Amino acid sequence: MADYRKMWEELGMDLESHDTLCAVLPVAFGDTYLSQENRPENMAFYDFVVSEIHGVRPSELIEHQKKGGKVLGTFCVYVPDEVAVAAGAVVTGLCGGSQFWVPGGEKVLPKNTCSLIKASVGARLDRTCPFFRIADMYIGETTCDGKKKAWEILAEDVPVHVMDLPQMKRPQDYTKWADEIRIFIGVVEKLTGGKVTAESLGAAIRLINNKRRALARVYECRKSEVIPISGKDGLLMTQIAFFDDPARCAEMANKLADELEKRIKDGVSVFPKGTKRILLTGTPLAIPNWKLHHLIETSGAAVVCEEMCTGTRYFEHLVDESQTTLDGQVDALAARYMKNNCACFTPNTGRIDDILRLAREYKADGVINTNLKFCGLYDTESRSVMRALKDAGIPALNIETDYTDTDAEQLRTRIQAFLELLG
């Protein structure tokens, strides 16, 4: 890895603690990823990004800031990147996928908060994530109670703007979300000094749509009988998409898709014929959370799709590009983002429709529904998800877990038993 110590120092990071993380990550990545055989050549880009995860992209963000640009840190697939891009800001995902940060979060959050929130808050307060240090402002949303309160804690430290996401999908909720997007436009304009115009927003909509199209192409390849890419690699691409420059993200995903399409034509699969295909649904898997994919794929099955925020929810549905006025574009954005089906909505039957549809499209032999411990919304929704799958005759397994590895072997037994059940 290149030497980023000076940059980290200038960011006010806790270098000693951060060194511990830097020492662990390559080992975990090596064990989980580099041990795989016959990976697509175009995964080299993503491997490189991981090897410099706290260096290469952060230094680009800092360059942007040096030119007077602003960086927004976001946590959720409901926050419209298009608005930030249209105002000249850069959007980045934030760290939150490792147990490493959890104890830091537990200093200020109740124990029964999910690992994702604890890790995010811990990464900020313990000063061990450059993205959290760089961002000029965090954009939160009201997708769960834990996050709502976490924003208040983070706001003591950094400017936070919270978008109030409706929790139902009635006509007035679409109107309300469009209003929230308009407020967001004002906030970003004020921060950057830029202006969101129909022209700049139109260009941003096309840019982000292109990124979605590219990610969707890779996922399209995962539907094939010939499985050209492991679930782990598919997940890694999606996880990194949250951090990357949107144009480069699209370019790299398109290159990967080219290779995968060729692999399908040539019959090149990374799994033996007859490998059981698993659709994973549930709470997000933030980088470097590869635990379930690793357990599933080292137990003899393949993850072919993630119905998750770090999966199909991130790229499915495009924003209507035909709108030419700012109002029309904002409504188009609201319409697209409200198509996401998060468990914070009631009712949320759209998610069940999605799961059943994706299970068909990706020819899943079974579905694993996973819930990050203490996520009450997804946990409660598990019941209707499991029932719908049962009614549809699709075998399903429910797994609740967190970021620790202590339950790995117990989970492996359950996953193996589930695969034995699939025959």
Next chain:
Amino acid sequence: MAAIGIDIGSTSAKAVVLDDGGTLVFKCIRPTGWSSAEAADGLRGELASAGFDPAGHACVATGYGRLNVPYAGKLVTEITCHARGAAYLFGEGPFTVIDIGGQDTKIISVAGGRVSDFIMNDKCSAGTGRFLEIMANSMGQSPAALIELARQGSGVSISSLCTVFAESEVISLIGQGKARADIAFGIVESIVDKVCAQCHRAGGSGPFYLTGGLCECPGLLEPLSRRLRSDVNTSPLGRYAGAIGAAVTAGTIGKG
């Protein structure tokens, strides 16, 4: 050729042998102790003395220590094996198996002799054999004796689900001079509560069969039957269900 099933549980290690016709011709059980590899080796010795050297027969291993059985030709999870073992003992189903194991409790729906669904307890020992063992220990009883004692007790409930806290609760009940039978009652009720909650969650329907090391305790079968409002039956071979299922699986391999 005979078929051998090995089940290395967290508390005890079991081996059974089924002959060509599927008749159980040998069984043995020993404590797993601290090393599942040693337990597996011990079972191998017992099998060999009885004339069933694993080298000459199809052998399948299951249980949490299944990775430590070098002489097994195949590893199968305890969930699949318990279902097959239960089908061997109780028929093709549909029925629900309640397996109270050392470190986990499994509720397995069986239909057509196969697993149709299952759930297990999470990273927590509430409602497991280990929970009972620790509580029994703190009262100077064996688990079986504690369950028997509980039949004469009443009126006490243990509120902690966590084994560590439940143990302190038991100790403080002892300190308060509560009758031993009543404390035992509270302990058994706590296990029954947790197991029944899991059964309801799994949507398990009767008939129910209890397997695992506690299956021969009427003091457990009765409250379970009462609370599930359905007969909970068992077999003297219930504790061997996992090993029998492994042997059944080995038999199907043997026959190609």
